Amino acid sequence: MRSAYSVETVRAAERELMARLPEGALMQRAASGLAAACAELLGRVYGSRVVLLVGSGDNGGDALYAGARLARRGAGVTALLLAPERTHPGGLAALRAAGGSAREAAGGALDGRAAEDGAVAAGVAELIRRADLVVDGIVGIGGSGGLRPAAVPLAVLARASDAVVVAVDLPSGVEADSGEVRGEAVRADATVTFGTHKPGLLIDPAREYAGATRLVDIGLRPHLPPTADLEALQHADVAALLPSPAAESDKYRRGVVGVAAGSARYPGAAVLAVSGALHGGAGAVRYVGPAGDAVIARFPETLVSAGPPSKAGRVQAWVVGPGVGDDAGVVDEVLASDVPVLVDADGLRLADRAAVRARTAPTLLTPHAGEAAALLGTSREEVEAARLPAVRELAARYGATALLKGSTTLVAGPDGGPVRVNPTGTPWLATAGSGDVLSGLAGSLLAGGLDALDAASVAAYLHGLAGRVAAGEGAPVGASEVAATVARVWRDVVGGGWAAPSAGY
Numbered sequence: 001m002r003s004a005y006s007v008e009t010v011r012a013a014e015r016e017l018m019a020r021l022p023e024g025a026l027m028q029r030a031a032s033g034l035a036a037a038c039a040e041l042l043g044r045v046y047g048s049r050v051v052l053l054v055g056s057g058d059n060g061g062d063a064l065y066a067g068a069r070l071a072r073r074g075a076g077v078t079a080l081l082l083a084p085e086r087t088h089p090g091g092l093a094a095l096r097a098a099g100g101s102a103r104e105a106a107g108g109a110l111d112g113r114a115a116e117d118g119a120v121a122a123g124v125a126e127l128i129r130r131a132d133l134v135v136d137g138i139v140g141i142g143g144s145g146g147l148r149p150a151a152v153p154l155a156v157l158a159r160a161s162d163a164v165v166v167a168v169d170l171p172s173g174v175e176a177d178s179g180e181v182r183g184e185a186v187r188a189d190a191t192v193t194f195g196t197h198k199p200g201l202l203i204d205p206a207r208e209y210a211g212a213t214r215l216v217d218i219g220l221r222p223h224l225p226p227t228a229d230l231e232a233l234q235h236a237d238v239a240a241l242l243p244s245p246a247a248e249s250d251k252y253r254r255g256v257v258g259v260a261a262g263s264a265r266y267p268g269a270a271v272l273a274v275s276g277a278l279h280g281g282a283g284a285v286r287y288v289g290p291a292g293d294a295v296i297a298r299f300p301e302t303l304v305s306a307g308p309p310s311k312a313g314r315v316q317a318w319v320v321g322p323g324v325g326d327d328a329g330v331v332d333e334v335l336a337s338d339v340p341v342l343v344d345a346d347g348l349r350l351a352d353r354a355a356v357r358a359r360t361a362p363t364l365l366t367p368h369a370g371e372a373a374a375l376l377g378t379s380r381e382e383v384e385a386a387r388l389p390a391v392r393e394l395a396a397r398y399g400a401t402a403l404l405k406g407s408t409t410l411v412a413g414p415d416g417g418p419v420r421v422n423p424t425g426t427p428w429l430a431t432a433g434s435g436d437v438l439s440g441l442a443g444s445l446l447a448g449g450l451d452a453l454d455a456a457s458v459a460a461y462l463h464g465l466a467g468r469v470a471a472g473e474g475a476p477v478g479a480s481e482v483a484a485t486v487a488r489v490w491r492d493v494v495g496g497g498w499a500a501p502s503a504g505y
């Protein structure tokens, strides 16, 4: 399990650890890991041109000490200071002692024009343009509210240069705790983070700014609480959670999942939800709704019934909503059952919040950003900008587990606790019907006995991997192919013989 902790928790752990260590030891551990990562990315340190963007806090201190290490190995290192009089004094002295230089980043006249807020000093743009490596030590976990104006041109210049950009702890300008990016931020090729991941490094949009993330162990782990703020399942976690039938299993012991989906107008949604459900490990899939003929034609193993859900026979979990149009009755009826229920697509619009809150069995809601926005009374853009607060709010309002789809799908439980972020997402999954497959898959795992948080996050993991594998070398895939690929990735995950794809971390 990969975990991430909020800034407040990191600060508390850091205080505990610092109290046991000589002054400055922690920063030296951070700088040493940072310098090693930079050296690796540079390939050849000797003769390389390194520019450090240095803010007024310890984040800048890390950059300066790492710069000193690179300078000792023969790199030409220049620090651009955003607040010369408040620069980390020890770091600056170390850099100078190692042969590096420092100059003011902001303010001075540019191309003959008078200095203005946000202007860079003469020669700064050229330095960044010609650099092999830019180290972003503008601001780390001490920052909030986006980049300050004086730092913005440096972020812009770094983005425009061909240099490898390495962010120290976090790309400056992103929100560590939520992954929000309000305004300009540094776009890094790699982020070297210390002690633990911060939530923002794993959640879009900030994750995209972080590039490949590397964690440097500075001894913080024993001082962090056992429960993280954010978790990402890895192959081994998923393998341990996947149901596997015992020798004496029959279909009822493996779980029967009921799918109430589709309509005369949208039979495809039913077919796709069933296809997902058939690959999720349940012993049987029962389909209820007007698209029975289409379902049976494609998947003859489905148990199809024409009547209402309450008359369909025994199920251990329901999936309701994909393609049901305006059939509120079917949603109400399924929500009235006493087994776990997954509500997706049209079902989300039709589900009565009080009825969801009143349920005693678990409920799992699986909206995309637009659907989540409608449920929360906000805009799609706002949900996409602040995904973590949105999924938490949704789970709390409905007293349900909420899965918010996206390139970094998030799953939040109703009672707080760690939020899960899916590391296997791919933009190829943004394809029609892909969500129907996911809901069938997650419903099947619910029927197999996984709790709602596990069912949702395991389904997102397999679905993401299947999307990646089906897309192969980057060709578009249809939702049916994604469903058909789930069995293969399931085998790979259980077999453990397949390295987890790097999702940037």
Ligand SMILES: NC(=O)C1=CN([C@@H]2O[C@H](COP(=O)(O)OP(=O)(O)OC[C@H]3O[C@@H](n4cnc5c(N)ncnc54)[C@H](OP(=O)(O)O)[C@@H]3O)[C@@H](O)[C@H]2O)[C@@H](O)CC1
Binding pocket: 010, 011, 014, 026, 027, 030, 055, 056, 057, 058, 059, 060, 062, 138, 139, 140, 141, 142, 143, 144, 145, 146, 147, 148, 151, 168, 169, 170, 173, 194, 195, 218, 220
């Ligand atoms: N925790 C750990 O275990 C370890 C932490 N370590 C390192 O320390 C870092 C945290 O250092 P930190 O606390 O000094 O804060 P930091 O991120 O440098 O920023 C504060 C400065 O930035 C400024 N500033 C604020 N907002 C801004 C903005 N939006 N845009 C621009 N500037 C902004 C603000 O200025 P002021 O408000 O004072 O004017 C303030 O001076 C951490 O990320 C890691 O790298 C490692 O060395 C060892 C282990």
Ligand SMILES: [K+]
Binding pocket: 059, 136, 137, 138, 139, 140, 167, 168, 169, 170, 171, 172
């Ligand atoms: K930074």
